[in-house]
Amino acid sequence: MRIDPFQSERLLSLWQNKVDYDFTETGVHPMFLHELVSREELDEIYASVQLRYIQTDGPPPLKEAICGLYEACGHENLLVTNGSAEANFLAVWHLVEPGDRVVAVLPNYMQVPGVARGFGAEVVPVYLRPEHAWGLDLEELEGAVRPGAKILYVTNPNNPTGAILSAAEMDAVVAAAEAAGAWLLADEVYRGAELDGESSPSFWGRYHKTIVVGGLSKAYTLPGLRLGWVLTDPELAATLWGYHDYTTISTNAVSERLARLALRPEVRARILERNHTISKRNLRGLSDWLAAHGDTFNFVPPRIGGVAFVGYNLPLGSTELVMQLLQEHSVLVVPGEAFGADRYLRIGYGNPRLLEGLALINETIERLRASM
Structure with missing residues (x-):
């Protein structure tokens, strides 16, 4: 490769x-670190955390905290990963075969297009247009996501533009993926960073072939924890867990505990x-x-x-x-x-x-x- x-x-x-x-x-x-945890909390972590392999798909208390960010989320829907980058990689690694069509909304973080091309996919761009305040070109989207396309990839809110898809644009993305039978890979790692303080809607729950990726690196400004997740249907989550065995096996015990603290509602x-x-x-x-x-x-x-x-x-x-x-x-x-x-x-x-x-x-x- x-x-x-x-x-x-x-x-x-x-x-x-x-x-x-x-x-x-x-x-x-x-x-x-001192902004995230108090001295007392740090002392408790120091005294109680054992530096061992933790539950490799994510410990239940952490999954419970992540599920609190979504509606109709169960532990069986989640795989906890080392950052959202691993989450994206696992999804593409599992789904893409040589010759597959992957449609990517650009400009975007270029990990998924790069990895997909590495696995032999044809990557087809669809563009956000600056003349429309980085709005999505819906005609171009409809023409690009043909029947048989394997993945439609979107980052929302968007990196690098800082744009957020409208409700109509989100509906069009879901409709295009569904019409083509494609997996919708939605990187939502910037949810929570909205300047108006209102969290943008998630693609989760809109379509049965949706993979939502999230993490603590962007909106939470905790990239050093390397803590992300995949949210999808239970069968695919279990399959990606098996792929996770070949990459990083698990996240680490210290990051897991700090992530649970960060996801407490008041924190x-x-x-x-x-x-x-x-x-x-x-x-x-x-x-x-x-x-x-x-x-x-x-x-x-x-x-x-x-x-x-x-x-x-x-x-x-x-x-x-x-x-x-x-x-x-x-x-x-x-x-x-x-x-x-x-x-x-x-x-x-x-x-x-x-x-x-x-x-x-x-x-x-x-x-x-x-x-x-």
Whole structure:
């Protein structure tokens, strides 16, 4: 099996922990442990957690906490994974055979398209359109999801645009998948990050061949826990559990306990309120900075916290621009090319040093504008 380079993750792997200004996070700046747990709770974990293999599909108390986020969710519907990335991988690994048709709504996090191509699938794009506030092209969707398609892949809320599908768009996605007999793979890891504080609807329960992926990395800003899940029908959940035996076997005992704490209703509310407050403040700063540059940038304001997809009018491609910012100022953003949309930058605006980094980017922007 040969795989395409995973452009966004390769960039982050090489540079994220080396730069002075990391604006690649697609959520608010991650929490510190002391923000999540009290000293008393930490002492209890220290005294009680045994560093052993835990229940490999997810311990019942954790499954109970996750089910609290959905309607009509049973333990048999869930498989707990090491991050949502493993959840996506297991689904594609099981479902895709050489020659299968996988329809992907783009721009998007490119793990599923990359892995699907690696397994021999034909990946067919359907686009969100910036001229429609990153709305879904419904005619293109209907034409792409043909009978026999294996997977229709969508991330909602969306990475990198920060858009959220409307009720009509969600209905159209379900109808297209159902008409084709395709599995609907819905990555919902950003649910809870909505700037208006209202959690967007889930695809769960709308169609019997639905796979919902979730996790604690984005809306909860706890990526270091590496805690995700698959929510689907019991038969498929059991099958994917068997595939999980070949990958990471189980999550870890410490992350499992911390995840249970994070999902307590009162703690979850506190985490989301923290993230909404930071996001709203920083988005104002980013919006003002973009507006000050006139027609250099074009921007559809995101509807979720932490991530913005910003178009630009400058005489170079997005990867080249990103490397210049990295080399000149130790500022890291993600090129739109990594999402199939060049002349865009994905800016993670949840960093507390956002305004400092934007001031440095100014220098490069002004130099490039002067050369036009």
